Amino acid sequence: MTDSISLVDRSTAKKPTRSRKPIPTVDTTGTTSAVDALAEAPATSPTLAVDQIVHVDPTTLLIGPNVRKTTDPEAYKALVGSIAELGVLEAVTAFVTEDGQLEIVTGQTRTNAAVEAGATSIPVRIIAKPESTTLAQLVENTARAPMTRADQVAAAKQLAFDFKLPAAQIAKRTTLARKDIDHALKVADAPVALAGLDKDGLSLELLAAVADSGLTEEEAKPVFEARWNPEMELQRAVRNKEIRVAVQSETDKHRAAGVQVTKVAPTDDYGTPNKDTKAAWVRDLIDAKTEKQVSAKEHENCPGHAVWIGQHGYHHDTNIDIMPVCLDPKAHGHALAAGRAAAGKPQMSDEEKALKKQNTHLNKAWPEVTEVRLDWIRDHLLPLKKLPNGWQLFIADDLMSEHEHYTAHLGLSGNPVVLNRILALGVRVSESEHQTGYRYVSTSDVASRFRAELAKRPDHAILALAIQRHESAMEVRGGWEKLSPRYMQWLVDNGYRLTEEEQIILDRRVALEGKRRAGRAEDEAAAESADDEGDDFA
Template sequence: MTSTLDLPTQCDTDDTTATSSPDTDLNTSDLDGAAPADAAPDGDTSSTDVKESPLDELSDEDRAALHARWDAEIDTIVRADPHTVLLAENVRTADAEADEDTTANFKTHGVKTAVNGYRDYDTGAIVVTEGQRRVLNAREAGCTVPVWMKTPPPADERKATIERIVNQFIENDPALRRSLTLSDTARALQQLAAFNLKPAGIARKLALGRQGKTYVENVLRAGQSELALKASERYDLDLLQAAVIAEFDEAGDTDTAKELILTARTAPNNFAQLAERKRTERADKQRLAALTEDLTEEMTAAGVTIFEQSLPDDGDARSLDRLRPTPEDEPRTELSAENHASCPGHGAWIETDHHDEQGNQIPVAVYGCADFLAHGHALSYAPAGRADFTPVPTSTGTSVDDESSEDEQADEVAVARAAHAAAELERQKARIIRKWVIQNNKDWDASAAPRRKWLVGLLQRKTAPQGAQLFLALQKAHGGYALRRAFERNHPLAMTLLYLPDGATLADLTSKVAKAPTAGKATLYDLFLTLCAIEADLSRNSWRSPWDSAQAYMAAIIGWGYPASDVERKVIDPETEQEVIAAQLGDLAADPTIDGGTTAEGDESGGAEIDDPTAVVDDVDDAGADEQTGAQTDHADGDAADGTGPEAVEQDTAAEAELIGAAI
């Protein structure tokens, strides 16, 4: 006989008796009544605490018959009222209480797995040694609990205690338990869905609780993607991560799906923000493609040549902002698109990394010349009378005057080169800062949805987190602008996150808060309203130049368990433009003429890498290989204030995601 029998549901409406033992002269219910549930507190109750029992009034013959009946119970299943059984001391102290989801499941299905227990022959009470949580949840659910009856422990207290601890440890040892894999779970739910059961119906059938419908939806979504299922099992991803990966894989965006897998492994705090950003980018990409097509048609109709290659930094083709009309014009003389329109080399590149005043990405035409030397133009900073920085050759026979002329020419070229190098360096810096701002703005925008979802989840707790009262007192004492504005506007963000209907008033919000069942819940509402006020005041500027209230807010929610992404942690420890430039250009940021900087011809060499540094997973095929090479972010996920959170890792997502895909 095993302890995992398929037992029929036994709820408080059943007529089943307390045990399955044969009839005796002494009613079983009388014995259970001798050891009521309140005889001693749960967790430290033992049969030795009971001093008096109806058994004391029995004759020796009746007592022997009763003991014989109990002997026959050993290795059988006895159904017992959970309120009458006693709980032995248990090694589990954390989470040793009933929970809503399990209780709801027991109300629907009863207790499917028998607990282990024995009969105390002195009192007749059933003592449960393994399965205290099942008993506690059965009490809440009003169901009987099946008890697999064991031989009573030895009389030697030392041996009995050792035996109890060992058995309880084995009972709770996760190494001995194997949950269903996500693939198995998905297949099971897909089979149920094939019978036209909706996610809500499946959740009800399985008694999955309040979040059951969402759970079923996520499992079914993850089950549609082989990539998500394999990644989940190989890299131990959670269900929500698998569902998000499946979302992109099923949409045909496998590259993003692989990038998300990599992020889940190396920087999980960035996962939700990355997924949200990719969703936004997917919509923006469609909008940008339409705008680019319109601009292309407009320029083609105007007779403007569109250069297919990307905007170059060197070579014969140059953008007009780097040219002057002719070598005879003064250095840095402007060459406008209007004046250049008649040039045979006139054309434009279409850049798509520009943004309008609202921060929306837009295409922009950058005008240039296909071959500035062939068409008589000059580099903007080239010496007067010259098209570039190439020295003018002298005659073979040199005189003192010729040597003096060469020296003057060299000095002139050197000065022009230095000016050109400085201008190019400023361009690089501007490009780096623009890329930095654009990327972090996108990440910041994407972080709002996961952060606000976490705020909603915070309100589901029963009590406020540790330190909340001090945080609230400080915010109220300061009385910052964000709080005042929320009061004046009747907490619009809080109303939205509380799912109050459109047109809801302050009275509706007040009514909801007034229904707080406990003081702890009321404090949670206070905290929620305060956090929402500060959250509503955050902007794209928060990651660059945060207010004190924003820093206190971010530090607080991180301390309370929010897995902040890298860009959100910048609120606490902002980067400066100087730090970003130095990280990209190194010594070149201070001296543009050093090796690896601008060459004599004014062209950027390969020594200065402008793009973000990368980190490479050495061996993705090894599930445990997390060694990283290359540069990491300036500060880890855990900020200097609290040191919490996983270490942030910058990623060459294209290369690494390809490795991920190959491994899976």
């Protein structure tokens, strides 16, 4: 992030000690030309017409509040150099105050730069006093160098709250899009979102989503400090909060009912026993004498009965597990069932454990990662009026290298949930009663709406089909192993930010491809060596 510099505010600064010429009064009818007005009016008080341009010493101008609080230091330095060499090429605007001075409305940065460059005169276009200098500045600044998020939020807040302008009017009278105004106003009213204004890579849209999320500033930190995709971190932060709230609610209910609640799980997600506790899952226990399985219902009468509340193992949602536990099985006459003892499990190396842990994490996170990616495609790629350069080449390359897959995935057969989502076709999505996490839609409804989309936006519809082909191959559990580096690179080239999980998978794919290439090179070298030996023998 480039450092920002605060603009000089000379509204109350001490002016240089030099004689000041009286500021002309303004003729708002605009009928008198600049030349005639200056020639005919008394020398001590010439009349200036609205839209007249006069040349004024920049140090004599008043500079009022500016909606642009910061500017890029390199751009400002370049502006000072340009003015020193060429002067101010475009007039600033100012109105005459009640005490006869000129107050800048737009062009504060140019005026400050002119003073710094040592300019003795700059062009000033006279205007009538505006109802809102903030609005006038906002119109000009949005047409010039992009305003910072903080400046947009501050300006939108002032126009909405101080000048009582509705969002639609602010958008109509400035060059800011209505959605940007809506986002800015949400951020302005949410301290948690304001805390992320100075962070790189966070759009107003994302900050507005943070404002709507219900997160505290502490809970939103992972979003503001994200090294990877911040949308993913926001979704994860919201999900984790929902889980924490659900866990606390169930914990309070069980404790109120007299049930012990342990915060320490007997095993990790991979089944490895926790060395810091004697506890064991009731599902893994047998009666030490009869060797009969201990049921959860029977165990409720055990002095060591407790429950563990949280998410254990693979989860794609915010549902929590309430799992019966015995806090000390041996002391209460229980034993681990055959095959449940840790000693009977094959020992894995540290590398194997790390790989298994990473794979489990990827399986668990993949549905969430996919949702973030598909939402980005739906909200930022396919709504573009003009698709990004190279989209035809992407599809052509895809057809040449993956043509055998298109028969299965490029049509509307199978489960077109992805197509429905990324094109926002609006077909109702249902959850399977038999397969957790599986969603389906009516293929005929999607086909009908897709045909309408194809007639309206053929390029977008064709690109969506190509995207569906890639995403459909990855929609099953473990589908991340089929992630296409070429597909992901194309998304990144067009503005998508990878999640950490996607980067891990791509790194592994690249490493694997490197090993394959090395293996092929060794095979080719061995084949050449065998050919050479054959030639010698002949």
